[in-house]
Amino acid sequence: MTTASFIMKNALRNKRRALLSVLSVAASLFLLVTLLVALRELTSPPAGLGAALRVAVRNKISITNLLPARQRPIIEHIPGVAAVTPFTWFGGKYQNEEGMTFAQFALDAKVVRRLFVDLKMTEAEWKDFEDEKTAAIVGKITADKYHFHVGQRITLDSTVYPGALTFKIAGIYQGTADDRNMFFHQDYLDDSIGLPGQVGMWWLKVKTIEDMPGVIAKVNQAFANTSAEVRAESERAFQLGFISMWGNIKMLISSICTVVVFTLVLVSASTMSMAVRERFRELAILKAIGFRRRELFALILAESFGLAVAGGLLGIGGAYVLFTYVDVSKMTHGIFVAFEVTPKIMGLAALVAGTLGVIASIAPSIAVARMSVVNGLKTLD
Amino acid sequence: MSGVNGNIVTIRQLSKLYRQGEINVTALNGVSLDIAAGEFLTLMGPSGSGKSTLLHIIAGIDRPTSGECHVQGIDVTRLNESELADWRNQNVGFVFQTFNLIPVLTAEENVELPLLLTQLSRRERHRQVQAALELVGLAERARHLPRQLSGGQEQRVAIARALVTDPRLIVADEPTGNLDSRSAQEVLGVLQTLSRAAGKTVIMVTHDPKAAAYGSRSIHLEKGELTN
Numbered sequence: 001m002t003t004a005s006f007i008m009k010n011a012l013r014n015k016r017r018a019l020l021s022v023l024s025v026a027a028s029l030f031l032l033v034t035l036l037v038a039l040r041e042l043t044s045p046p047a048g049l050g051a052a053l054r055v056a057v058r059n060k061i062s063i064t065n066l067l068p069a070r071q072r073p074i075i076e077h078i079p080g081v082a083a084v085t086p087f088t089w090f091g092g093k094y095q096n097e098e099g100m101t102f103a104q105f106a107l108d109a110k111v112v113r114r115l116f117v118d119l120k121m122t123e124a125e126w127k128d129f130e131d132e133k134t135a136a137i138v139g140k141i142t143a144d145k146y147h148f149h150v151g152q153r154i155t156l157d158s159t160v161y162p163g164a165l166t167f168k169i170a171g172i173y174q175g176t177a178d179d180r181n182m183f184f185h186q187d188y189l190d191d192s193i194g195l196p197g198q199v200g201m202w203w204l205k206v207k208t209i210e211d212m213p214g215v216i217a218k219v220n221q222a223f224a225n226t227s228a229e230v231r232a233e234s235e236r237a238f239q240l241g242f243i244s245m246w247g248n249i250k251m252l253i254s255s256i257c258t259v260v261v262f263t264l265v266l267v268s269a270s271t272m273s274m275a276v277r278e279r280f281r282e283l284a285i286l287k288a289i290g291f292r293r294r295e296l297f298a299l300i301l302a303e304s305f306g307l308a309v310a311g312g313l314l315g316i317g318g319a320y321v322l323f324t325y326v327d328v329s330k331m332t333h334g335i336f337v338a339f340e341v342t343p344k345i346m347g348l349a350a351l352v353a354g355t356l357g358v359i360a361s362i363a364p365s366i367a368v369a370r371m372s373v374v375n376g377l378k379t380l381d
Numbered sequence: 382m383s384g385v386n387g388n389i390v391t392i393r394q395l396s397k398l399y400r401q402g403e404i405n406v407t408a409l410n411g412v413s414l415d416i417a418a419g420e421f422l423t424l425m426g427p428s429g430s431g432k433s434t435l436l437h438i439i440a441g442i443d444r445p446t447s448g449e450c451h452v453q454g455i456d457v458t459r460l461n462e463s464e465l466a467d468w469r470n471q472n473v474g475f476v477f478q479t480f481n482l483i484p485v486l487t488a489e490e491n492v493e494l495p496l497l498l499t500q501l502s503r504r505e506r507h508r509q510v511q512a513a514l515e516l517v518g519l520a521e522r523a524r525h526l527p528r529q530l531s532g533g534q535e536q537r538v539a540i541a542r543a544l545v546t547d548p549r550l551i552v553a554d555e556p557t558g559n560l561d562s563r564s565a566q567e568v569l570g571v572l573q574t575l576s577r578a579a580g581k582t583v584i585m586v587t588h589d590p591k592a593a594a595y596g597s598r599s600i601h602l603e604k605g606e607l608t609n
Binding site: 001002003006009010013281282285286287288289290291292293295372373374377 | 437440442443462463466467469470471475477481483484485486489490493494495497498503542
């Protein structure tokens with residue numbers, strides 16, 4: 001017999017309880033990993049190819065305030081600007097569906113390809129999109145969800161502008177970090193609503209990364225003290241501004257994570273205390289035959305740590321396998337495009353499991369350390 | 382190593398007071414006693430007379446309120462917790478009334494437990510465990526779990542566990558209390574052999590005069606004091 005086999009036999013002496021303990025830790029850590037990944041996906045924007053060269057320009061007062069279309073030639077003439085497109089949120093509803101899962105934006109169809117270089121379609125689809133004023137392109141996730149196909153005509157009721165618009169799907173794109181949106185011609189929107197000359201915001205592309213700070217400064221200066229002052233910022237800064245709106249959701253998820261971990265500590269500590277209390281007399285015998293406090297603490301710690309880590313491996317491994325090999329986008333109906341269990345999250349969860357094992361062993365170890373051999377022998381006599 | 386005049390145990394003015402709520406209970410009151418090496422001493426007396434307390438103090442699992450208790454020349458009352466644990470492992474073998482074997486370990490694993498604290502190799506540990514089990518006549522039951530053994534066999538495994546580190550002192554607290562008469566005779570026979578043939582000092586607490594007859598000397602306690 002080795003010390004390790006002695007610990008193993010003790011840990012598995014009540015197999016049902018050991019199994020339930022491991023499963024409770026596994027389930028809790030699975031939940032923790034899921035929440036941490038969800039939090040990460042919500043707070044870390046997907047970074048697409050070319051994002052480093054893109055600048056978002058919105059109304060300085062609020063993103064919901066429109067900008068005048070006359071700003072475009074001014075922006076285009078700023079040194080370092082390679083391309084500019086309007087970007088106007090349409091806010092359409094498809095077949096009166098509540099909780100729309102894809103957004104629609106009006107833009108310059110001839111420029112979009114240069115700006116969003118990761119957006120992939122066939123040449124024929126690009127041509128159809130650029131040539132046809134009513135044409136729209138749809139991300140693959142949305143196309144798959146609604147069974148859209150090229151050539152199909154769809155009608156969307158705007159919640160922002162009066163009336164509905166009918167679009168002909170000219171292409172289905174993929175390759176972006178979030179293949180869910182729909183893009184169509186700004187001209188079509190302008191003509192249809194009879195309110196030309198206004199756009200939601202501007203997206204522009206700079207020629208080089210070195211041009212970025214200068215372009216941002218010049219765009220902001222160009223419209224300073226006008227009736228439509230703007231805020232130009234990098235794509236990353238713009239996305240982080242959006243994320244800050246998730247503040248309460250972040251706090252909610254963080255709170256749930258804390259509660260999960262706290263509950264887990266209580267359950268595990270209770271289980272270990274119960275397991276040790278049942279063996280008080282045996283531990284008294286071990287003390288009598290020469291085991292010191294630190295050796296008994298090591299035995300209890302190893303048992304507790306082993307059960308917690310086994311549960312941790314099961315829960316973390318289960319989450320990794322599930323979220324790696326299952327189409328989370330389909331499972332969540334496109335709410336989460338990606339759901340990556342990163343090494344950092346796995347490491348953090350493993351650390352929680354290990355710490356849990358240590359904490360759960362503290363109370364029973366203290367009880368055993370305080371126990372006198374004589375009182376311990378009397379425990380179950 | 383024996384103490385003064387070949388005594389393995391020398392006790393002087395040993396007292397032990399317990400506090401039970403508001404009341405002080407005297408378990409031992411100025412007990413002085415010498416136990417010679419190789420002796421099979423039986424401690425007798427009514428319940429609450431202090432015999433188990435005396436045994437526990439000699440074995441280093443309880444501490445007196447006052448007095449001295451030298452075992453093999455060492456005053457065990459002055460050792461700290463950690464030193465006492467080491468001392469017990471090397472010098473004392475325990476046999477309890479309720480056997481106290483670990484139920485998930487086989488007989489040989491139970492016997493091996495005290496050796497896990499030593500520097501012995503696995504092979505050496507196995508050899509010593511086999512020798513101890515052979516000494517109590519249970520070598521063929523080495524792989525049995527406690528629940529697969531009779532009460533007498535369990536107690537013999539407990540004796541093997543007490544012997545495996547080759548201590549000079551074996552303390553037994555009513556070792557036949559839970560056994561039928563035949564098993565009790567077997568266990569007492571083993572303890573007697575250990576004293577007579579192997580030179581071990583055995584101190585046994587018992588209520589049973591028949592059991593006490595196996596010892597080489599018997600002393601009586603009453604109300605915490607020696608009566609003979």
